[in-house]
Amino acid sequence: MNYGIDYGSGTTNIDPETGIRYGVIPENAVLQAWADSSEPDYGAPSCPKCGNDALPIGDESLPDIDTAENWEDSGRDFACLDCRYSFDSSEAYGDEPSGFALDDGEYKAYADEYGDIFITKSPYYTFAQYCSRARPARAI
Numbered sequence: 001m002n003y004g005i006d007y008g009s010g011t012t013n014i015d016p017e018t019g020i021r022y023g024v025i026p027e028n029a030v031l032q033a034w035a036d037s038s039e040p041d042y043g044a045p046s047c048p049k050c051g052n053d054a055l056p057i058g059d060e061s062l063p064d065i066d067t068a069e070n071w072e073d074s075g076r077d078f079a080c081l082d083c084r085y086s087f088d089s090s091e092a093y094g095d096e097p098s099g100f101a102l103d104d105g106e107y108k109a110y111a112d113e114y115g116d117i118f119i120t121k122s123p124y125y126t127f128a129q130y131c132s133r134a135r136p137a138r139a140i
């Protein structure tokens with residue numbers, strides 16, 4: 001059997017808890033099922049001014065925006081400490097999703113703009129050749 005090439009040297013495309021490698025299937029092989037069950041993923045919230053991570057309002061590490069001086073307030077969902085700016089969810093996420101994700105309790109999967117679905121959790125697995133692409137950098 002041809003095992004393929006392990007481009008990740010055993011460190012990518014693998015569940016570190018189980019040691020089982022992720023499955024990768026083309027999106028067009030399961031198109032309707034994937035469209036029915038996946039959700040758009042807009043990534044982590046970020047500051048619209050500087051791009052830093054947005055902190056949710058209510059986070060204890062944030063100063064009280066009502067009493068803080070020189071804060072610009074255009075919403076109360078998130079804040080950026082560097083810009084001293086608070087804003088709502090519509091500013092914290094991009095207009096287009098960065099990919100699509102599935103987490104139904106049994107399966108976890110993620111698809112990016114290249115059309116590959118990475119199955120990161122599944123009750124089933126099989127023996128197959130290594131995948132040649134690295135999973136997109138993203139926390140699921």
Ligand SMILES: [Zn+2]
Nearest residue numbers: 047050080083
């Ligand atoms: Zn900022």
